[in-house]
Amino acid sequence: MSIITIVGAGMMGSAMSRPATDNGHRVRLVGTPLDRAIIDSIRTSGYHPTLRRQMPESVEACQVEELDRALEGADLVIGGVSSFGVEWFADHVLPKLRMNVPVLSITKGLNGGGDGELIPFPHHLESRLPPEKRGRIPFCAVGGPCISFELADRRHTMVVFCGSDGRAVSKVRRMLTTGYYHVSESTDVAGVEGCAALKNAYAMGVSLAVGIADREVGELDSESAKALCSPGAPDRNPVYNPQAALFAQSCLEMSRIVRLLGGDETLAGVLPGAGDLFVTIFGGRTRRLGSLLGRGIPFPEAREMLHNVTLEAVAIIRCVSRALRLRAERGEVRLSDFPLLFHMEAVLEGGAPPEPPYALFGETGKSACPAE
Amino acid sequence: MSIITIVGAGMMGSAMSRPATDNGHRVRLVGTPLDRAIIDSIRTSGYHPTLRRQMPESVEACQVEELDRALEGADLVIGGVSSFGVEWFADHVLPKLRMNVPVLSITKGLNGGGDGELIPFPHHLESRLPPEKRGRIPFCAVGGPCISFELADRRHTMVVFCGSDGRAVSKVRRMLTTGYYHVSESTDVAGVEGCAALKNAYAMGVSLAVGIADREVGELDSESAKALCSPGAPDRNPVYNPQAALFAQSCLEMSRIVRLLGGDETLAGVLPGAGDLFVTIFGGRTRRLGSLLGRGIPFPEAREMLHNVTLEAVAIIRCVSRALRLRAERGEVRLSDFPLLFHMEAVLEGGAPPEPPYALFGETGKSACPAE
Numbered sequence: 055m056s057i058i059t060i061v062g063a064g065m066m067g068s069a070m071s072r073p074a075t076d077n078g079h080r081v082r083l084v085g086t087p088l089d090r091a092i093i094d095s096i097r098t099s100g101y102h103p104t105l106r107r108q109m110p111e112s113v114e115a116c117q118v119e120e121l122d123r124a125l126e127g128a129d130l131v132i133g134g135v136s137s138f139g140v141e142w143f144a145d146h147v148l149p150k151l152r153m154n155v156p157v158l159s160i161t162k163g164l165n166g167g168g169d170g171e172l173i174p175f176p177h178h179l180e181s182r183l184p185p186e187k188r189g190r191i192p193f194c195a196v197g198g199p200c201i202s203f204e205l206a207d208r209r210h211t212m213v214v215f216c217g218s219d220g221r222a223v224s225k226v227r228r229m230l231t232t233g234y235y236h237v238s239e240s241t242d243v244a245g246v247e248g249c250a251a252l253k254n255a256y257a258m259g260v261s262l263a264v265g266i267a268d269r270e271v272g273e274l275d276s277e278s279a280k281a282l283c284s285p286g287a288p289d290r291n292p293v294y295n296p297q298a299a300l301f302a303q304s305c306l307e308m309s310r311i312v313r314l315l316g317g318d319e320t321l322a323g324v325l326p327g328a329g330d331l332f333v334t335i336f337g338g339r340t341r342r343l344g345s346l347l348g349r350g351i352p353f354p355e356a357r358e359m360l361h362n363v364t365l366e367a368v369a370i371i372r373c374v375s376r377a378l379r380l381r382a383e384r385g386e387v388r389l390s391d392f393p394l395l396f397h398m399e400a401v402l403e404g405g406a407p408p409e410p411p412y413a414l415f416g417e418t419g420k421s422a423c424p425a426e
Numbered sequence: 427m428s429i430i431t432i433v434g435a436g437m438m439g440s441a442m443s444r445p446a447t448d449n450g451h452r453v454r455l456v457g458t459p460l461d462r463a464i465i466d467s468i469r470t471s472g473y474h475p476t477l478r479r480q481m482p483e484s485v486e487a488c489q490v491e492e493l494d495r496a497l498e499g500a501d502l503v504i505g506g507v508s509s510f511g512v513e514w515f516a517d518h519v520l521p522k523l524r525m526n527v528p529v530l531s532i533t534k535g536l537n538g539g540g541d542g543e544l545i546p547f548p549h550h551l552e553s554r555l556p557p558e559k560r561g562r563i564p565f566c567a568v569g570g571p572c573i574s575f576e577l578a579d580r581r582h583t584m585v586v587f588c589g590s591d592g593r594a595v596s597k598v599r600r601m602l603t604t605g606y607y608h609v610s611e612s613t614d615v616a617g618v619e620g621c622a623a624l625k626n627a628y629a630m631g632v633s634l635a636v637g638i639a640d641r642e643v644g645e646l647d648s649e650s651a652k653a654l655c656s657p658g659a660p661d662r663n664p665v666y667n668p669q670a671a672l673f674a675q676s677c678l679e680m681s682r683i684v685r686l687l688g689g690d691e692t693l694a695g696v697l698p699g700a701g702d703l704f705v706t707i708f709g710g711r712t713r714r715l716g717s718l719l720g721r722g723i724p725f726p727e728a729r730e731m732l733h734n735v736t737l738e739a740v741a742i743i744r745c746v747s748r749a750l751r752l753r754a755e756r757g758e759v760r761l762s763d764f765p766l767l768f769h770m771e772a773v774l775e776g777g778a779p780p781e782p783p784y785a786l787f788g789e790t791g792k793s794a795c796p797a798e
Contacts, residue, residue: 199670199671199674205667209668210667210668210671211667212670212671212674212675212784285664286664288660292709294708294709295572295582296583297704298584298701298704299571301704302584302697302700302701303584305695305701306696306697309692309696319692320681323677323694324674324681324695325675328673328695328700332673332704333666333669336664412606416608
């Protein structure tokens with residue numbers, strides 16, 4: 055039995071307490087300043103209001119003021135903030151970490167450097183460590199398809215833990231693998247985390263086709279649109295060839311970006327890429343945003359309809375398209391290799407019509423070439 | 427304007443008349459002996475009873491007795507039979523083909539040889555040509571996600587035409603590409619057609635999870651089960667982590683089989699593999715079969731509930747697992763690299779419980795390794 059401290063009490067961070075407690079670990083769940091109401095609720099009744107589930111009874115819920123105490127003696131720290139909380143985590147949690155205690159970050163994203171670099175969060179976090187701790191705290195991260203509700207319900211879930219330190223990855227995997235949480239290992243941080251970040255962007259791209267088809271059968275108010283994009287909802291206008299074309303183009307462009315990041319591009323076609331993209335298009339904010347844009351609703355209006363929630367897809371599209379443009383200026387990439395990415399950017403930023411540029415899509419390489 | 431003769435008046439063969447006529451070609455649609463009622467209906471009213479659409483007016487529908495006349499002067503012959511009609515096509519159509527007139531086969535499948543070989547249909551058909559015609563009739567084939575109804579409705583559809591003769595592939599692509607039918611090219615017949623065949627098998631695998639989840643919310647009679655597996659139907663029990671795990675494992679195993687066939691394994695992660703698998707799991711016979719098996723219904727009973735329709739998934743699972751076993755005996759492959767395939771075989775042939783062996787799944791190779 056070990057002590058696992060989860061920092062960030064959002065849905066995914068909190069759901070990680072399920073395999074952790076099932077394996078007999080002592081779990082401390084620490085809220086960020088934004089999670090105050092969640093922690094209060096868990097303390098009062100055990101109920102997690104956004105995960106909409108009772109938490110495992112043994113979980114000790116802590117407010118952010120209790121962070122120091124919660125980190126004491128921890129054998130593993132899970133970074134459970136969203137991508138918008140990653141700097142808070144770097145500022146407030148990293149300095150408190152003990153040497154040699156591994157960190158498992160479930161935050162998915164890429165950090166854009168000024169020179170077109172795209173840095174996976176585990177590497178970014180490592181660079182934010184105080185100098186004396188660098189290289190002495192092993193960072194791991196998660197990729198692969200995992201809806202937090204389903205993990206909390208002990209549904210079969212298959213993910214990849216990655217990190218530069220293979221032994222730390224193995225150790226963390228052994229702590230958290232259960233009969234339903236199936237974990238494989240990788241040392242390819244750029245590959246796994248590149249896919250984990252990019253799939254949010256591309257899930258929006260695939261969802262454009264959902265909105266385009268849906269619009270044909272009549273307009274919707276925003277509440278109906280929200281209901282229709284819930285997991286399991288019927289498709290009002292079931293049309294799948296365009297979605298499948300966008301899905302495949304997404305995998306292709308993800309593989310090209312992963313290669314630029316220095317990762318193994320084939321990961322884009324298996325669990326971290328295609329697998330995670332598959333799960334992401336079945337519901338949630340990203341699908342709702344893509345569907346609204348596909349219906350021809352301009353982004354500022356769509357964002358309002360989504361109550362201005364933070365949209366990771368938008369952040370990733372902006373960050374990656376900016377980086378690719380910088381690299382293209384230096385002649386390192388061809389922007390024409392990413393027609394779907396730049397189409398999504400044009401829809402978001404320029405109010406371009408949602409119809410994707412299918413004629414520009416296609417395979418390249420040794421075995422297939424673009425249509426024109 | 428050219429003359430295009432389509433042999434086989436099933437749904438996909440008939441749907442190909444849409445891009446063909448839109449490009450101004452003269453189309454002759456010839457039924458097989460099994461298509462007599464379809465051809466009668468088209469002649470009488472223009473209505474295709476299984477495609478459930480009016481055919482383009484200019485299509486000339488012919489019964490099988492008119493085959494010779496229909497092939498006269500054809501610039502392209504489209505082989506539109508199902509995989510169960512491929513020997514009929516070889517026996518009755520191949521001998522009548524003229525030299526240098528390309529054939530585009532939309533039949534998806536693999537032919538198992540006695541020694542563990544798996545031969546894509548275009549290669550199999552080439553081998554069935556009369557000796558004097560071998561090498562003188564260019565065979566092309568189609569891969570990628572295409573639901574026939576949607577092609578008939580001019581939905582954006584992205585496919586790959588492949589063939590050993592790159593110039594013939596380009597020619598056929600130019601004849602059929604339209605503003606909605608987006609065609610790229612490949613000379614990797616084993617890669618493209620391997621994926622095209624395998625995706626039927628693996629779509630059944632992914633659908634097991636649909637049935638397993640669905641069973642939790644109560645039993646269904648076969649008619650309700652059929653309705654629920656129709657495209658666009660709501661998911662009674664929306665659970666996606668297991669489906670996504672199976673989807674990713676499918677892509678991984680497809681890539682391994684494609685490599686054994688001598689094809690480019692990365693095709694399994696883009697349009698011919700992941701893209702086509704995506705579309706296939708959204709509805710139709712394969713999903714229905716997988717869902718019924720997932721509910722714990724034994725295969726003989728499930729087959730009856732599906733009115734004993736021909737099931738391409740079953741044929742492919744049998745053919746590929748037999749071939750891999752033969753190769754494993756010779757030490758050429760490890761059966762443990764294909765846990766999902768052999769699980770599907772065990773469910774079909776041995777009545778094994780449907781729960782997939784998730785713990786055996788996982789990435790291998792340079793960047794990720796299995797959980798155990």
